[in-house]
Amino acid sequence: xxxxxxxxxxxxxxxxxxxxxxxxxxxxxxxxxxxxxxxxxxxxxxxxxxxxxxxxxxxxxxxxxxxxxxxxxxxxxxxxxxxxxxxxxxxxxxxxxxxxxxxxxxxxxxxxx
Amino acid sequence: xxxxxxxxxxxxxxxxxxxxxxxxxxxxxxxxxxxxxxxxxxxxxxxxxxxxxxxxxxxxxxxxxxxxxxxxxxxxxxxxxxxxxxxxxxxxxxxxxxxxxxxxxxxxxxxxxx
Numbered sequence: 342x343x344x345x346x347x348x349x350x351x352x353x354x355x356x357x358x359x360x361x362x363x364x365x366x367x368x369x370x371x372x373x374x375x376x377x378x379x380x381x382x383x384x385x386x387x388x389x390x391x392x393x394x395x396x397x398x399x400x401x402x403x404x405x406x407x408x409x410x411x412x413x414x415x416x417x418x419x420x421x422x423x424x425x426x427x428x429x430x431x432x433x434x435x436x437x438x439x440x441x442x443x444x445x446x447x448x449x450x451x452x453x454x
Numbered sequence: 455x456x457x458x459x460x461x462x463x464x465x466x467x468x469x470x471x472x473x474x475x476x477x478x479x480x481x482x483x484x485x486x487x488x489x490x491x492x493x494x495x496x497x498x499x500x501x502x503x504x505x506x507x508x509x510x511x512x513x514x515x516x517x518x519x520x521x522x523x524x525x526x527x528x529x530x531x532x533x534x535x536x537x538x539x540x541x542x543x544x545x546x547x548x549x550x551x552x553x554x555x556x557x558x559x560x561x562x563x564x565x566x567x568x
Binding site: 345372374376381382383384386389399431433435437438439440442443445446447448 | 463486488490495496497498499500503505544546548549554555556558559560561
């Protein structure tokens, strides 16, 4: 089954404690992306990757890091989480073309105390 | 450059009545346009997409959308709302030139009353 898998789905952590949200896709997609969703603000792109070892900032990259060492994985790293990073996070993947649909993970709800 | 405007943050309808969710876009290149639906506590799922073929696009669950280049619109419609249609809907544009990065609208919350 084609899918994007994120882990963890739910996480409560404290300010400054490094965490990683993993994302894996099994569709051999070139493009992968991270979004955060906040009430009234829709989805905002954090980082994206057009292919292995190619990453770029989205609209709200501050406080986040990513890496793309393998095609299937695109982890999101919060080196020193802060309360303003409390949000619902989505990973998505797509083929390299503009006509391809995005496939989304189920989301990771992060709370930073 | 490209942008998407969803004209209503909330739309409220009664079950059995028509649904209209409005989306306007701007793009320097020929666009691909998408509608996604997000049910509570779920990820986003593709409803339908326009990619320069037929301008009237049919999607899942009875939804359809019409691409109108002259009006730069891609409104989503359904003849008869069902309670299960209550969800958040996102309009997305990706241009054929440029970086192919999707741009999201802010979303429209569809509320369906019994």
